[in-house]
Every structure is written in C-alpha cells, then in structure tokens.
C-alpha cells in the first residue's frame with residue numbers, strides 16, 4: 107500500500123497557466139425500461155451537437171427556455187465512448203502533461219452518472235496506458251486512490267477501515283485527505299482490480315428510482331508522475347506530476363419520488379445539501395471571483411476546490427433523463443450546467459524537481475557558470491598581464507621582507523647601545539636586573555614617543571602638548587618595540603629635527619653630554635630621540651648599519667676629557683639634588699611605571715618640556731609628558747634650577763625609582779644624595795684608572 111496523496115515533490119508550477127472555461131457537456135439518456143413502463147414521454151431532444159431543447163407543448167411549461175447550448179450535447183444514440191472522446195478525453199489526458207484535471211458527472215438520481223463516469227474512467231486510464239506504451243523515453247509512475255463522501259464523511263475506498271478520514275489544509279497542495287490509501291498501479295489489470303474494490307466498497311442503495319443508487323459522492327484519483335529516462339537536455343531534466351479526478355456525484359433526489367425514508371432519507375438530505383453547496387460554488391464562480399466562494403461548506407467542494415476554480419482543467423458531464431416526470435430536475439441540471447460553463451479555471455503544468463533532476467540541473471548550472479568564469483577571466487585579464495601582476499606583488503613582498511629585517515636589526519642594535527650606555531651610567535654595572543628593566547622600559551618609551559612625533563609640525567606649544575597627551579596614553583599601554591614602531595621612529599625625523607632646534611642652553615649642555623657619547627660612537631642616536639643624531643638617521647639610513655666590532659673600537663677610544671666632562675655634569679646634577687626640595691621614596695610605585703608619577707607644582711611641569719628635548723639617556727620624556735598632560739599650559743621653562751630638578755628626577759627614575767615629589771621627605775633625600783655621591787666617587791676613580799690605561803697603551 108502506498109502513502110496518501112504524495113504531492114510532496116510538486117515544487118513549482120510553470121508560468122504557462124491560462125484561464126480556461128470548464129468543458130460542459132450534457133448527456134441525455136434514453137428512457138429506462140421502468141420509465142417506459144410508466145408510459146413516460148420524452149420531452150427533451152438534442153437537435154445538434156451543442157443544443158438540447160425542451161420540446162413539450164404543455165402550456166404551463168412554455169415559460170421555460172426552450173433551448174440550451176453547451177460545449178457538447180450527447181443524445182440517445184451517443185455511446186459513452188463518444189462522450190469520453192468529445193467531452194472528457196482532452197481534459198482527462200492533460201494529466202499526462204503535468205496538468206491537474208477533473209471529470210465530473212452531475213445529474214439527478216438514475217440519470218446515468220455512474221453509467222457514464224465508469225466508462226469515462228476506464229477509457230481515460232486505457233488511453234493513459236496507451237500513451238505510456240508509446241512513450242518509452244519517459245518513465246511513468248501511476249498511483250491510484252479512491253474515496254467517497256458518504257453522509258458528509260470521507261472514507262477510503264481502498265481500505266477496509268471505514269473510519270472517516272480527516273481533511274487537512276496544506277498551504278501548497280490545498281485540501282489533503284489524511285491517510286488516504288494510494289496504490290501504485292502495476293498494470294491495467296491492477297487498475298481493474300482496484301476499481302472492483304471501490305465498487306464493492308462504495309455505498310449503494312436501492313431506491314424506487316434506482317436499484318443501484320449511489321448514496322455517496324465518489325472520487326477516483328489517478329496521479330501520474332513522469333520523468334525522462336535519460337538526461338537529454340534542459341527540457342527533459344524535470345519531472346511532471348499531476349492528478350486526474352473522476353468524480354461520480356450522488357444524484358439529487360426528491361424524497362417524494364424516491365420514496366426514501368430512514369437511512370435513505372438521511373442519505374438523500376446529505377446528498378442534496380452537498381449538491382446545493384456545489385451549485386452555489388459554481389454559481390458564484392460563474393459570476394467571477396469577487397465574492398466569497400463557500401468551498402468549505404461541504405467536504406465535496408473542499409476536496410474539489412482546485413478542480414472547480416483552481417489549478418486544473420475540468421470537464422462536467424451533466425446527465426439527464428428525458429422523462430417528462432423529471433422535467434423540473436432536468437431543468438435544474440441544465441441551469442447548473444449553464445453556470446458551470448461560465449466558470450474558468452487556471453491550469454498549470456506542475457513541474458517536479460526530483461532529487462535526480464535537481465542534481466542534474468545544478469550540475470549543468472555549475473558547469474555553465476564555470477565556463478562563464480573562465481571566459482570572463484580570459485577576456486578581462488590577459489595571461490601576460492596576470493604574470494606581470496604576480497611579479498609585481500612578489501617584488502613588493504620581497505621589499506617588505508627586507509624592510510622588516512632591516513628594522514628588526516635596527517631595533518636590536520638600538521637595544522644593545524642603550525644597554526651599553528646604561529652600563530656607563532653612575533650606577534655602574536652593578537645595577538643588574540633593575541637597570542635592565544629600566545633600559546627596556548626606556549627603549550619602549552623611546553619608541554612610543556617617536557611614534558607620536560608626527561603630531562609635531564607647526565606650533566611648538568601644541569606640539570609639546572599633543573605629544574604629552576599622546577605619550578601619556580602610550581606609556582600606559584603594553585610594550586611597544588616591534589618593527590612598526592621602529593618604522594614610525596624612522597619616519598619622524600623632521601619632527602625630531604624641529605624639536606631639537608628649540609633647546610634652551612641648559613638643555614643644550616645636557617644634549618652635548620649625551621650627544622658627545624653618541625657622536626663619538628659614530629652611529630645614529632636612536633636613544634637621543636629629539637636631537638641631531640636622529641637627524642643623521644634621516645640623512646642616510648645606511649649609516650644605521652654599523653658592524654658590531656665598531657662598538658668595541660669606540661669604547662677603547664674614549665678620551666679622558668670626555669669622561670671628565672661627563673663626571674662634571676654628574677656632579678652638577680648631584681649638587682642640584684642636594685639643594686632641591688625633599689625627596690621621599692615611600693610612595694614609589696612598585697612597577698616603576700612612569701605613569702604613576704604625579705606632580706603638584708606647575709613649575710615642574712613647565713620644566714619637563716625642557717627636559718623632553720634635552721635628556722635622552724634617561725626615560726625623561728614619559729615623565730615630562732605626564733607632567734605636561736596634567737598641566738597643559740604651553741610654556742617653555744628657562745630656569746636652570748628647574749632643569750636640574752628635572753634632571754635629578756630623571757636620574758632617579760633611571761635607577762628604577764618612581765617618585766611622587768609631593769610627598770618626599772628631607773631625610774630620605776639626604777640618604778639618596780649620599781648614595782649617589784658615593785657611587786659617583788667610585789665612578790670617578792674607575793674612569794681615572796681607565797684613562798691611565800688608555801694613555802699608557
């Protein structure tokens with residue numbers, strides 16, 4: 107047993123849908139033996155293929171329309187096969203092309219609906235099998251389902267279970283009968299067997315008008331899915347799926363004529379009620395779709411909604427008895443047919459993208475896009491152009507590689523030289539780890555400072571102010587010292603030169619001191635971040651590349667005069683320290699971060715600017731910049747005393763001390779000075795000894 111209504115694969119509809127009127131035919135059967143026995147007169151006659159007339163001459167019937175015209179009218183002599191061929195075949199076989207279709211039989215009880223519809227169903231399915239037989243290039247799958255609506259309950263005619271089935275509303279498929287059996291047809295005989303089951307299952311009852319009266323609406327549904335057996339182009343890549351409904355309605359009846367009671371009467375009520383809804387739907391649809399169409403008023407119209415006004419081709423065959431006694435019912439049938447012929451549906455081809463077809467289509471689309479890409483690439487970028495572009499990029503990469511290596515080497519060189527300078531500081535070589543930490547911090551700050559020199563261009567005050575604020579933030583940042591910072595330092599030469607030209611005399615002295623060492627070394631002065639040495643860097647970057655052995659040579663060339671000058675400067679620093687305000691280390695920061703230094707006096711802040719351009723052997727810039735950021739008033743300090751104060755502080759900072767001068771105590775100050783003097787004495791002695799050795803050699 108198959109699943110119920112497998113429309114899951116219907117994924118899209120083609121856009122070729124067009125409005126089409128329902129094909130309406132009328133079949134006038136001959137008088138039955140029973141009618142003949144009652145000497146019934148035949149009042150209806152088909153005068154041609156399209157017109158049926160009421161031929162009675164009874165005066166009270168004269169007001170009725172005499173002639174009714176339809177797509178096709180079948181008289182007594184027409185066979186069911188003719189009815190099928192001319193009134194149903196085209197619509198029914200549309201299912202093969204992926205178009206939903208429905209064939210209805212409508213009429214009063216005993217008018218010949220079942221007689222007609224059973225024949226049409228068989229002819230249609232037979233033709234479908236013939237078509238399949240003739241079209242082996244495609245693969246067809248036929249699925250069959252059957253249901254009846256009995257007393258407004260939907261039953262599965264292919265199942266022994268008479269439990270009513272529920273109707274579900276599917277946004278794409280419309281109304282779906284839940285759990286309806288769907289059999290895949292093996293062959294014609296299988297179909298015949300299933301038809302027999304349906305006939306046996308359907309509710310049929312005897313009335314006075316029909317010994318075999320259908321007491322339910324029957325819907326036989328054949329679903330056909332087809333696809334090309336082999337992929338042979340875009341048109342064959344998709345599958346088609348559609349259903350054809352063969353609908354044998356129960357006949358309207360008058361209780362007085364059928365003499366029904368009890369069960370038959372109840373059945374008749376349900377039949378008439380649902381047929382009334384069908385008539386209302388058809389009438390509404392015949393007048394256009396502006397108003398509400400009561401599809402949901404009956405299960406019949408719910409299930410057949412698409413067939414009545416949606417995605418389907420529809421044919422209705424209205425059957426009627428010619429007997430005079432049924433003239434009212436016949437007339438109602440013709441009025442129904444008149445409305446139905448005005449109803450238009452919108453049939454569309456239902457294309458199914460099966461997994462197989464979808465994969466094929468996607469593969470084809472992918473291949474197409476790849477070809478487009480290739481042709482686009484070849485048309486827009488010639489091979490030699492792309493090679494040139496590649497070569498250019500490689501050269502750029504090589505150049506950047508060289509620059510990175512050079513900057514890395516410069517950085518290492520600068521670190522080495524800073525270390526050497528710190529080794530020659532008053533603390534001597536015994537400062538150990540503390541000095542190392544200081545010179546690393548200093549190096550980091552030098553780079554940080556240099557990286558901000560682009561801000562210095564025109565106005566000196568703003569230059570200093572900007573640098574101060576910039577450096578404050580940077581000095582509190584993680585360590586900086588990579589190639590990027592070095593590159594930034596190298597690019598700041600103009601600013602450095604400008605700053606270096608603005609020194610006052612005091613600062614110049616200190617610069618000379620430091621510069622003396624730097625120039626004597628005959629190498630670029632990276633640590634002198636704002637002086638002339640950096641100007642050399644600007645003039646010729648090649649000068650940076652000094653071999654390591656030159657450093658050794660320089661150390662042995664130090665003269666006694668230069669050392670003596672250095673000692674004198676240091677002595678002056680010590681004197682200033684001794685004469686300045688008290689110093690206390692109690693509030694010093696443990697990590698030695700210059701950012702922890704604060705100031706409470708404006709004079710010190712102003713002094714710092716001077717130091718910012720003068721003292722480069724110590725981490726002054728950060729300290730002074732912090733002061734500036736706290737007191738950004740632009741001014742240049744000239745006081746040597748201020749200058750010396752700054753030098754004192756700077757010197758202490760270089761020894762790894764963070765100071766808060768607002769809290770320094772006098773006694774601690776004296777201890778510090780004494781310690782420094784002691785170290786200075788030792789340094790003087792050592793330098794004199796060196797000088798003697800140099801002179802003797």
Ligand SMILES: Nc1ncnc2c1ncn2[C@@H]1O[C@H](COP(=O)(O)OP(=O)(O)OP(=O)(O)O)[C@@H](O)[C@H]1O
Nearest residue numbers: 135214215216217218219220221316319320356357
């Ligand atoms: N065109 C016809 N030619 C000869 N006999 C016919 C024709 N149409 C119907 N009959 C006969 O008329 C009788 C009633 O037909 P049928 O059962 O098909 O009517 P029906 O409309 O289905 O009735 P109901 O609605 O009660 O089921 C049957 O005996 C059938 O053989």
